[in-house]
Amino acid sequence: MSRAALREWRDRGPTSRKRLSSCPRCQPDTDLDSLAYAYLLGSYLGDGCISELRRGVFSLRVTCCLDYPGIIMETGDAMQAVHPHGRVSTADAPGCLNVVAYWKHWPCLFPQHGPGRKHTRPIVLAPWQREIVEQHTGRFLRGLFHSDGCRFTNWTEKTVAGARRRYEYPRYMFTNRSTDILALCGWALDLLDIDWRMANARNLSVARRAAVAALDRHVGPKS
Ligand SMILES: [Zn+2]
Structure with missing residues (x-):
């Protein structure tokens, strides 16, 4: 697969530290790429995981199969579009690859985040998430x-x-x-x-x- 393309996200890096905290949920004047979000929401519900790290920072990790480099790229692109000032990276895992980005605001965008595995807790979309899925249903299904x-x-x-x-x-x-x-x-x-x-x-x-x-x-x- 194209390592060069993966490096592209890594090298792009955050463009403005000041805007790192820009969150479409906390600051409503911040744009959300809803097309990319619909795809990422599907990916997150399918094979994604949000974990709390130190100092209130969370990681969003979507596990991708190494057999499908196109999906790895699409997942990384969607993550980058939803968090444009973040840095998307990849981490090797046994038999797969994790596409990862860090942000304090991942739980704002994925309020389904909670303790335990997804199938052990209720997963309900917020009204604003349902609106995005209704608007970009195909992208949501593609992510799923x-x-x-x-x-x-x-x-x-x-x-x-x-x-x-x-x-x-x-x-x-x-x-x-x-x-x-x-x-x-x-x-x-x-x-x-x-x-x-x-x-x-x-x-x-x-x-x-x-x-x-x-x-x-x-x-x-x-x-
Ligand atoms: Zn927020």
Whole structure:
């Protein structure tokens, strides 16, 4: 993957220390890149974690699979857009890569932050977060499916007019242990009229041809 591109975030660095604390929630005149935020919210709910460090600083970490450098870049870009004066970096972890940025205001932007794992506590979006998801539903779903989803192809063979033919059926699966996060995924799919069902307690499936085609416009194969 492109280490040079990753260095770009690192080298960019904070442009103005004075504005480091600019937070769209604490200072309403500060712009929030809501398109990037919708994606980052999906990524955070899927595979993200906020931890409190020293002196009131928090880290936002999104764990990405090394197989998909495009998703790593997109995650880093979204984090940088949401926190333009911060410094986005990456940290190696076994079999994956964490995209990380530090900020005192991550809990303002992700009020879902709390003690324990996400599936052990209620995950409810604030009204302003719901508005952003309603506005940029496709980006939110893209973040969710990029972090905790997959697109795979089932196939079957049929005999048509005496000839064996192979038919492929792409489908999506979103997997999460939190029933609240699964419900948010379903809600967002409903907003776009994309048909889905629960395959089992932890897996949400999008399998109908029209539904897969609709989700392809926002997510598509991972890269
Ligand atoms: Zn704040």
